[in-house]
Structure formats: structure tokens, C-alpha cells
Amino acid sequence: MRLCDVTLREATQMPGREYTVEQTIAAGKALDALSLSLIQAGFPATGNHDATVTQRLAETLETDVGAIARARDADVDAALDADADVIEVFVPVSDRQLQAVLGASRQEAFESASEAIDRVRDGDARPHLTLLDAFRTDAGDIAPAFDRFDVPITLADTVGARTPSFVAGYLRSLAELDVSLDRVGVHFHDDLGVATANALVATRLGVDRVDVSVASLGERAGNPALEEVAVALETAGHETGLAREQLIPTCRTVLDALDESVDPRTPIIGEAVTAHESGLHTTAMLDDPATFEPYDPETFGGKRRLLFGAHTGRGGAERLLEQADRNPTEERTDALLDRLTESEAPVELDEAVAMAEQL
Template sequence: MRTIQINDTTLRDGEQSAGIAFTAPEKVALAILLDEIGIQELEVGTPAMGGAEAQAITEMTHLGLKSSLLSWNRAVRSDISASIACGIKRVHISIPVSDIQISAKFQGNCRLVLERLRDSINFALDKGLYVSIGGEDSSRADESFLLDVALCAQDWGASRFRFCDTVGILDPATTSEKVSKLVKALSIDVEMHTHNDFGLATANALAGLQAGATSVNTTVNGLGERAGNAALEEVVMALKRLYTIDLKINTRRLRELSQFVVKASGYPVPPWKAIVGKNVFAHESGIHVHGILQNPSTYEPFTPEEVGWERQLVIGKHSGRHTLLSLFQQHGIHLTREETQSILERVRHLSVQVKRGLTVEELLNLVSIKENSSWDCITPAK
């Protein structure tokens, strides 16, 4: 892979998730946080919406951020003018390229698509802007027409072409094949924009980068239309750990970033969410915990500290003796093998009853109850 750039679109495509609406202060604060951790480019929103959206974007342009700020626009002059009014210097112009999208938005007139594209690129360049072009629904477009659009955009002065898997219908092999053809035909950068309708957004984004794309759209926690986009934390850590590409992003703040977006969006991440979910470094299985206590790399691909987390040993149905012994020893309690096995059986029974792992308090109560030979008096914590 060549030099890779993250273009995070949490502030645009992420906020387009159904039911999500960031306030202007939240958008500004999120831009600052993304900038602080080292994200190279931010797609900050759609200035043509006006109102609070334009206000927030304008404020971002006055912050002096190191991240490059990019706005999203339709291929119409008024959208680009709205971006200029906000102080934006880099514009992304989206144009439909598949038959189904062109039919719905341009009455099937492919010539009109190209005319609008040329006009908007010329207008933006005349204003001294950096221009990125997005092929909406590239994955379902006729490959010859897609290439014609991309080559025209390049000839007319665009600096980047975004390959969009708008409805998330690709797999990694097909993504690689399609993107490779674009990369070979173009001298400008190719950017990946993938959706997660089949759970393949991150895999497809990485496949596109392997095929020669140099920029990739992400969203924090994988927010986005329908099933979401490629998750920032997944793409960054996969590049870092699987491909040894360090983007100089402060991964120790990924959990902090994730939790900020959880609060702003009102939507939590599942416990098993890759990289930032609360169960990613939680271990309950007896075999796993035994291994973790000996050497954490037995069941962890990287340390929790690398992404701002802490390791958790959970006591529950699948726990083993080593977990119990370790926890009780931390509290100065030493049990015989028989006592440990007896308490372990009670732990497994109780965790099924309460449908979760047990708290430290509940576990210490079990020891006290065992000493009093009265199992039935335990009351689980609420």
C-alpha cells in the first residue's frame, strides 16, 4: 500500500444515520477531537443545508485545525457557493453514475450528468478550490461509463475520485477488481467509500486500499446510512496491526472518541463491537482466562491500553478455578481446591439465574456464605 489518508465523514455521512442529529457545538467539539488524535481530513457536512449546519462548518474553518476540511456538495453551483461562504477550501462534488441513480435524478440523461459535472468542477476551480469527485453508486455503475466519468473529472481538473459502494453490495474480491481498474486508468487519487449492508464495509475499504486507493472514508463507531459505514477505529487498527501502516493517529484515544460519539448520537455500541466494545478485552471462559493470566497475547491481538481500554476478567457461567483463585487472592482470601470447586459450582448456578457475570461483592458474599454453610441466603446485587 502507498501512503494512506483517512477522510472521516462522521460529521456528514455519520450524522445522516436515521434518528441522529448533532448540535452545532457537538459537531465543532467532535471536529476538534478528531483533529487532536491525528485524522488527516474531515468531511464536515453539507453547507447547502444552511442554518446551524452552515454555522457549525463556518466555526470549524476558523479553528485553525491541522486536519483538512472538506464539504459535501451536489453538482450545482449554489451548493459550492454555500461551501465558499462557510470558508471551505476543499469541496467534494457528488454525481450519480449508475443507471438506477441517473434514471431517478437525471431522467436517464447521461450527457446531462457530464455537463453538470464539468460545470461544477470549472466553477469550483475558478474559485481556487480543491476538488474531489464522488461517483455515487459506483459499485452498480456500468464500468465503461464509470471510467468515462472518472477520466473526464480528471481531465477537467479534479484531484481525487471517490469510488462509492453506496448500497454496500460488494465483497472484497469484487471491490479489489473494480478499484484496481480505476487506479490503473487514473493519475489522480482514488478514494474508498463503503457501506455495511452486508457487514463488509471495513473489509471492502481495506480491499480498495490494497488495490491502490490512497484515501478512505470512515465514521466513528461505523455510523452511517442504513447499516453504516466503515468504522474509523476498525480501519485504523487494521492498517496498523494487520498491514503495519502507522498513520500517526493516537489510537489510545479511540475509546474516548467512541464514547463522545455515543453521547452525541444517543446510540450505544454493542458490547462485542470491534476495537471499542466493552467486551473486547473482557474474558470469562476458564481456558481463556488461564491463558491471559500466563500471557495476554494468548487471547488478545493487541493490548487494551493501545486503544484506551482496560482488561476485565469476568466471573460467570464459563469461569474456571484459575479465575476464582486469582480474584480471591487479590482480596487476601486463600481457598483449598475443594472449596474453590464448591464456590465455582455456585457461581455458575447463580450467573445463569441473574443472566450476567457476578460482581466482586457477590463473589465475596459467596465465600462468607460458604463459611456459614448457608448457600440459600445469598441475594444477588441489583
């Protein structure tokens, strides 16, 4: 199973965002540390920004760099001129989008895609195919694409309309139509708040590729969060191929490069999600951190923070005294609790132990 990062392209589609070329390249270089399968750099046909970013990253990164293109000669040529390693041709396939976006039949869309794929190959790049709005298209109309095209094919839930149960049923329907799911990629949007869940369901069923984005950056509600998908898969025992210890630092570096921020309670990368102050939690975690956490944040380059203050109970104070090599008498325990309560803010473990050492 491969993870393809779409942060650089998707983030630029958010309203009010005008990243500079240098910002985008800095984010791309940071992503290179993760050993992703593919970094989708942009849509070169849209202008100089995406063309320049794609070309400079393709010249620089170890990871393969991708560009997207409509099934048009000019789009493909722009991606080829930008030296993309992979060019992802995309066409709409649902009845609604065929009529409103393309004004053509599904057969005509496939013919255009076939010509574009040939053009990509002639230009010495590797072609992929993305089918827009695939999850609102009957599986029977999608399955023939896997016979017709001998390239990796990504199915897009373009408007974020589907939920995990539907995704599972849809992929099983494709499998019953003799589509090998190890040829399928998936691209989800988070409009219903289930993009990451959809991605995880798809991986469980054996798809080849999942598109992800740092902190879900992307148009509308964004895409499956890279950090959420990666940690969920690794925690469940699935190999992602990522440099795990670089995950959290890289995501934060990407956000800094793009001048983006996240709520402190954002899963995996928020500053507050690995901080614990509850007396019951911290007492237990001094002995066994896994008591109240789903994964060791250090595995992914993060840091656990145990905080002590007014919420610290007697058990926690006694553990701190033990760590400070002090006998946890009732008098010392009361004194430490008083000091912790009087602190202007909760203190971290090292400072709390230092307080205990003074008693």
C-alpha cells in the same frame, strides 16, 4: 492511505436524528484529536445547521474540514461561504442514477462537475470529486474521469450493493485501464454487512482514501466503522496516521456528544468486547493476554477486563493466589473458588487478587 471521517454528515441522514449545532461541533472537535486526513462536516446548501457547523469547525480544527456540494453554483457557493477547506463535488454516474436523479447523460454530468470544480478553485478551496453509484457503473465508463479531472476522485458504492470480491475485481479492472489506484478514494455503505470488509480490500489494493464513520453511523446501515478499519489496518501492520491511543476514547466521546449508543458487543468500542470471564481464557491471559485477544486494547486507548467468578477454574484460582504471593494449596484454592462463586457478580482482577490476599 488516508482516512476521511464522514460521521458528522452521514449521521444526520439517519431517520429521527436532529442533532443541534453544538452537539455536532462537539463531535467534530473530539474527532480532531485523531489526526484524520479530513473531517467531512456537512452539506452547507441544505441549510443553516450544516453551514454553521462547517464554518465553525473550519475556524477551529487542526484537521482539514470538508463540505459536499452538488455540481451546482448555489451548492458550491454555500460551501465556499462556509469556509470549507475541501469541497467535494458529487455527481451520479450509473445509468440508473443519471436518469432518475439527474436526467442527464454521463458526459453532461462530467461537464457540470468540471464547471463546479473550477468554481471551487476560483473560490480558493480545494476540490475533490465523488462519483455516485460508481461501483454499479462499468469500469470503462469511470476510467476516463481520471484523465479528465486532476483532483482526488472517490468512488461511491452508494446503495451498498457490492461485496469484497466484486470490489477487488472492479479496482483491478480500473488498474488495467491505466487508472492509478493511489488516486482513488472509496465510500462504502453497509447494507450487505460488508462495508468494513470492502474498505479493507480496497486499502490492500492501494487506494488513496477510505471514508469511515464512528460506530458505522450513517444512513440506512451506515458506513465502514472508523474504529474497525483503523484497528484492522494497524493490527495488520499498516500505518493509518491516526493518534492510536486516542481512538477508542474519541469514538466514545463522539457517541456521547451525539447522544448515540452502541451494543456492548460492538467490535472495538463495545464495553463487553475486551472483557473475559471464561476460566480457560482468563487463566491463560494472566500469563499472556495475546493468547485470547487479537490486539492489545490499551494500544488504542481501551482497557482489558479480566473477570473472575463462578466460571473461574482451579487454574485461574491458582494464578490469582500466585499473584497475591500466596502458596496455591488445595485448601486455599478451594476457598478462593468458593468466594468467587458466592460473589453477586464477577469481579475484576484487582478485587480477585485482593480476595486471594486474604487467604
